[in-house]
Amino acid sequence: MQHFTSVQDITDWSLLWQKVQQVKENPQGRKTFGAGKAMCLIFLNASLRTRLSTQRAAMNVGLDTVVFDINQGGWQLEMADGAVMNGSKAEHVKEAAAVIGSYYNLIGIRAFAQLNDRDEDYQETIIQQFKKYAGVPIISLESSVRHPLQSLTDLITIEEYKKKERPKVVLSWAPHPRALPQAVANSFLEWMPYTNYEVVLTHPEGYELSDEFTQGIRTTNNQREALQNADFVYVKNWSSYRDYGQVLRTDDEWIINEDKMLLTDSAYFMHCLPVRRNVVVTDSVINSSDSLVIPQAAHRVTAAQTVLELLLDHA
Amino acid sequence: MQHFTSVQDITDWSLLWQKVQQVKENPQGRKTFGAGKAMCLIFLNASLRTRLSTQRAAMNVGLDTVVFDINQGGWQLEMADGAVMNGSKAEHVKEAAAVIGSYYNLIGIRAFAQLNDRDEDYQETIIQQFKKYAGVPIISLESSVRHPLQSLTDLITIEEYKKKERPKVVLSWAPHPRALPQAVANSFLEWMPYTNYEVVLTHPEGYELSDEFTQGIRTTNNQREALQNADFVYVKNWSSYRDYGQVLRTDDEWIINEDKMLLTDSAYFMHCLPVRRNVVVTDSVINSSDSLVIPQAAHRVTAAQTVLELLLDHA
């Protein structure tokens, strides 16, 4: 595996699952694997799980890590080719990527969607520029379009908890007061064709995701129908892709509550966190024994460590 | 010792002092003690000594550490049970604590008093929530009420410099332009019953601390009287507990100067730092050979390393 920026980067699925298993069984078993190598994690946006789990994963393989909040401690980056840089941006991504790639063996980068210009966001410019100019493996810590470390985590979690060969997995939109990116939902759906789950996507009208990710996915605007006999309910808000970056509704009709969970086959509740309690999901559901949010978040270390081990073979 | 959030957490004082001695003699003697474990230090407020000394202490025991300025790089935390989270707070402390506790073997957290609502501050909510939900040992890096790493440091320093069995230790309020928490003073007094020092507390009227900490402590509003024959003068400003969070006076009557130090028995001058020179204490006193502020601050590493070693036995 050369980079880890989307599901397409995975070259050997059986090796991936073999690594997942090894990491789960003995996370401290390869403490010197990263010796003499170092990673730089660049954040343009807030992070709790990604920041802390990726650092812990790096420690587990003996990989030195620096964290760089580039907009606070560094320089604002220019992305455009040919720009006359006489504004607020002091450094071009071409130099930043190449320089950091000359210092570090691996680079992770988080750059959320800005939610202003859909075409710009969906080009994933910053992560593509880093892939082009850094010369070292790039790990997406969530791009404007995808969050593959989260998706791998989600698969690891479903695999661990599933009670049947082909569980029914429902991805449901839920309300939120702020405009959020589509990355987690896009990415989750992008990984689904690599499983044999029965997948259903449900959201209100206007919240359709890009065709690129929903092609072949059963979709309905009827949340209750979608939840029937579900084994896993994955809940996530996103802003509109059609009316790009807009919040079309904030009413609580789509909140996940106990009543809706009763429609399922005692489904597990999943969410990538952070979650707004009593807006996205009621306390009673997230506090219940069927809520997987903490073990799911804990598997962020499993996923990151697996990815690091696969990339270090080539770093 | 399961946590380190107040003097009450200490289960074995003789083991504690034995560790202090070992650490003082050979801080690098246990470089692999923390191997395979990792700590997360969470800061909601500024810090110099705590941030830097706790990291150094962790290095000394081979414990990997990440520092997380949660309000800058992470999400604002909701503390209230049952909150409908449709405001500015994106994550509940229940998830944050449990997730970080799933990644790290130890958690340190600093959360100052807000000085708006006394009852709220004195519940020490955030540190109590972390103790409840994180599932790993919690270290107070200064809560809204206490600063136990500072208090342990203070004791280590007094023990090292005392010239008699039962030294007279005076805790004196001093002026300051800003409203500061009561944590250092509360905590210092809370530790005093575990010593055999002669303790005197002195402050102007209106600056009484909570009964919880002053019970049984000799107290006077006459600073000069308190300083008579003192062996150690510990100086600290705090805002009013009665008129909660208020600065009642900023005149220089209570400044510590050479004239006042002459009343003492050649007392050592102590302060937890940062200190405002020529407001809290004159240059001549803090620059004198009786000023312990630098060796005292240096013992923050001794204290942190002792606490880490005691907690790691259970982490």
Added chain:
Amino acid sequence: MQHFTSVQDITDWSLLWQKVQQVKENPQGRKTFGAGKAMCLIFLNASLRTRLSTQRAAMNVGLDTVVFDINQGGWQLEMADGAVMNGSKAEHVKEAAAVIGSYYNLIGIRAFAQLNDRDEDYQETIIQQFKKYAGVPIISLESSVRHPLQSLTDLITIEEYKKKERPKVVLSWAPHPRALPQAVANSFLEWMPYTNYEVVLTHPEGYELSDEFTQGIRTTNNQREALQNADFVYVKNWSSYRDYGQVLRTDDEWIINEDKMLLTDSAYFMHCLPVRRNVVVTDSVINSSDSLVIPQAAHRVTAAQTVLELLLDHA
């Protein structure tokens, strides 16, 4: 070598070049050299290369490092002797330096020129205060006057790429929309007398640097004349020293473009980065195969590691 804050700190040049060679050949060859020691890097200003290369260099010698953005996570420092500290500055540099020096074996510090008061800036107060009070080796990560890690990097790069014994090295001013410090240019010139290069300085009228650094350096206001037969063109903007901190012109007459590079003897293009493309230098020049900006930046690790190894012998 006791400190590394200017070229005058270098006590043994042949040892320096011997170390440079060793580090270039085998950067991972001394992984345990810093064992049991630790360094604190303090930033008062933004940094990409310095922050990331110095950390990587420290990893390469097994030196534990903490990074401290003191204005974000710490306290604002008072510099003035005798100050009555009743304003916004909570801690005096005397305490901060001594305390950090008691925790860490080495301290790096970055404190840019403020560009308001020339005399104040040119006293390099903060770095001098750290040298005076910290009690451990101090590394300049760029002071208000000098940037010696950059200058060592520049020399390492020129030595590696020079094709003749005595190359012609031109330092040329270039335009920039913002007021920048003179540190990189000052420092570059300060190191030149320790080489046998033919050095020419060129800048528009009004951009003369301090005599302290230009004494004995051939200088011209004719950029094209300066570039004739150059082997290396080092480009950098700085604000006026005479009209202190002022930007006297922002037109593009002094930009480095292909046309000007044709005057040289196929010179290499150098810049310390970050660089504003198409303001300081055209895309065609910085993208060309004669541009050394990336290998030059990469040598920041070589320079930092060399300095760390020299200082660690005394830390």
